[in-house]
Amino acid sequence: MSFTLIYFLTLAGNLVILVICRFERTLHTPMYYFLSHLAVLEMCYISVTVPKMLHSSIVGESSISFVACLTQLYFFGSLGSTECFLLAIMAYDRFLAVCKPLHYHSLMTSRICHCLVSCCWSSGFISTMSSILFISTLQFCGPDHVQHFFCDITPLLKLSCTNVRHTELLIFLLASIILLGSCLVTFLSYFRILSTILAISSVKDRKKASSTFTSHLTVVTIYYSTMIFVYVRPTTDGDSGYNKILSVLYTILTPLLNPFIYTLRNKDAQLAVKKMKNKPMSLIRSFCCPRLDQ
Template sequence: MTNVTAVLEFKLLGSRGNMYHQILLFMVGLVAYILTLLGNIFIILVVTQEPQLHSPMFKFLQNLSFLEVCYTTTIVPKMLSNLLAKKKSISFSGCMAQLYFFIFLGATECYLLAVMAYDRFLAVCQPLQYGVIMTDESYVRLAVGSWVTGVFTGFPPCLMVSRLHFCSYNLINHFFCDISPLLKLSCSDTTVTEAVIFILSLLVLSSCFLLTLLSYLLIIHTILKIPSASGKRVTFSTCSSHLLVVTIYYGAMIFLYVRPTYNLSSELNKAVSVLYTVVTPLLNPVIYSLRNKAFKKAVEKIVFRHHCLHSL
């Protein structure tokens, strides 16, 4: 194995504002990160403690919450530390590790969102067959399959980027090690790397998004047949909220990565990246749990039990 780069570390420029601007961004980012952790960990604990939530739907949600905790932790802590640090740097190996986990977890989220949409499709459109099709074994296969496929999806892009030459210029105009700024930074011919990443992104993002979108369109079509106006309104409200979060996430990812070239404005790249690294993980706990009646009833039961225990 030979060292293919003369660069031992990169400098993450992130935000270029003054000190007050950096502190403001730090505070906003810290609050968003803490809320994301608390919200997703709360979902994991509630689903674990309440037996009535031990269904495939909530187990998938538990997987998604765990993933969001890992996903934001891969990006946000380093971003926050660099906002206040004088030396805004990351080692070459640290950068490649961050890139790998970013791609692996991002791809896994795509697979999980597609699987969750399929689960909802079965529950709404084929309720009589749901228990037969979505068994505990089916849940395990789909969940493990999403994680394992995500693990392998992260290898090709990271391996190809890590083998590029970066010469001596090491300033990354971004708040984390993303594909686009690294390709811009390289002094190698990145044509093949860009082509492979484009094809992989197209296959993963487009296929998962189309499957997810198709599931929700079929759900909406079934909802429109519900005779009860109140039932129709509640179910449609929940599904439309799910679809909104999914569209924001996939829209941002497709806009950035399903492109034949990566000559996108650095500032626009950073702005769009905030959507899927900060906003979506923060919205997921609210959209997928707090708007769900079964989840809210489970929380009330847990609170009531703890209240009774403390009253004795």
């Protein structure tokens, strides 16, 4: 019951972000453009795993075909990789806005924003394909029970009766490049932002900026730390029960928190929600014809 509530709250929160980013002209900026894509990503990300889990718990039937399992694993890995890239770009965008405000609009143009987002999505889906192809060539002789609430890499490889050393190495290298690389860009950007915040003379402005910075950093830290712990190591190592707990954090908790941390605590977003209630027809037109202003 609790996961059902979390799932619909996550969908509702991210849908609100998507709608206000398309509806309110004052939010047609690079930051909210990236946030709208994050909202779509989070809705897809949580929908890959949770509905199947809820269906299994309600119906009592937890079987899944091998093809469906690989499909779920592919979209889960692709969307997770895309989110890593997108979080890094969002952190870099905030770094430019805070640390290089005079050059921000010339550096983060509409064309560059579209290009960066396209690279995030395409890189995420392409990078995961090779690991899925490797896993598809493995033989599975039994047992056939996946020790997880979705088809993840670690419990799936444990079921293989063939040598998974090369597959493990490939997955380890991909996870290291994607997770550690995007994590480095993200935290370096936040470190530069923090340095700029500490240099602000006004105590009030410093306190306000620090509050936003801390909340963003908390969510990013939870996401990256759990993902790195689970995937940047030999994939068949580790306790499956402990991995399940960590998986809940990055598959369910962060998609729930992101709408509230990144957008709905923002005064501009709150004002956009109030305006949205009074202009339903304008909302429909804006949603159907999105536009990114500079």
